[in-house]
Amino acid sequence: MSFSDLGLSEQVLKAVSDAGYQTPTPIQAQAIPYVLMGRDVLGIAQTGTGKTASFTLPMIDILSAGRAKARMPRSLILEPTRELAAQVAENFDTYGKYTKLSKALLIGGVSFSDQEQVLDRGVDVLIATPGRLMDQFERGKVLLNDVKLLVIDEADRMLDMGFIPDIEKIVGFLPKIRQTLFFSATMPPEIRRLTETFLINPKQISVAPASKPTVENVTQGLIVVPTAEAKRDALRTLLTREPVKNALIFCNRKRDIGALQKSLERHGFNAGALHGDMHQSVRTETLEKFKSGGITLLVCSDVAARGLDIDDMSHVINFDVPIHAEDYIHRIGRTARAGRPGTAFTLATPADGKFVSAIERLIHKEIPRVEVDGLSGAALEADDGRRRRGSAPKGEPRAKAEPRPKAEPRSRARAEDAPIPIDAAAPMVVHSPAPTPTATVTPFRQRPRHDDREDRTPVVGLGDHVPAFLLRTVKAVGSVRG
């Protein structure tokens, strides 16, 4: 199967070939012909499967006939986060470079007035996060009654983030006669219900996760420090010892991100920060710097890093153990991409025991324990609150009498399942003795609405509702031709 078998136009095929794609991915091969036929499509596919091109490529051809009217976009793509929306917009630039479609990106953190100007000129493709679209709709700046093609992307993530009521409202404003393409990595009952209301006789396409995420190729290590305060020290030691080309450093809470970044900078590390409350222009600039190597370390949140697609990432460090086990997979899956090696370390305190257990159940293996210069070696509390084997009292380092096998060869230490010591001369990477079983993301678990995973306080639309007057003007809209 090649792209030319799918019914796409010459212009799109040329752009695809310029992008260096040789063969369609399974979701592309299966979805594109149906989208071109005008059928509704229900795609059960994760990020990384090539799903974005599976809807953008045929959309470009469908939309190239016809013209946009002022404030009345002809198609609408709903994305859960600004970053995903921006990536879809980039896709239109890449694949639409030989066509004249216009697009607008309607995301939080960008000035309303810039967005309004572009909407006024008329756009073929409107790519939006639900919160900002609702704002603009309620201000009368966008009319949805000419939308003939709707894409709902990452629906399960929308559910996680509490966007479903907004989406139901938005879909209520669209014409009943339209084509709908609906993508979700998982199909919890709430999402199934939506597909039954939004889609008419859809072609259902289900594809396996692209790169079986993570654990197979990622060398992993767990560093258990006695207290939360000890994490920064352990992190700095790690960063000094490891051959870090670039690294994402994940925090669970937005408020910790800036503090950690500043602390790293104070210690001479080249670090940036990325989280949902930052101004969009700063986020874009930071990402560009990170991608181009101007920043080596990026302290970030799950949401901000979602969909971040950098092939050559040497390390992922979980400064905090993720609270939802499947986030571990998403996080560490940012490294070891495209066949390259990658390393992921997780810093934990004894109280993180139950979260570590959940991750280990998910990935079907124990994450090898790694010791860092006597800073680590504390024991995790077990799920039931008791300490695990060989544990030190909560909050205290491992007792001196319990020998840390510093001088032992690593293989032996590992054979005994003891923490693997790190000595100053050696790199810190611990290679797993056997390939790790593939982990797949667990079935959907209902989370509280407005849970953005970065902190536990209710959040409205993840920064999509940042008032415009707090933000400087940034141009984030333009025609596909640039």
Ligand code: AMP
């Ligand atoms: P997505 O699942 O849409 O996030 O795409 C994941 C990555 O795959 C992106 O970096 C795309 O540029 C890339 N990609 C999409 N389609 C293809 C293809 N047919 N061949 C190679 N790479 C692709």
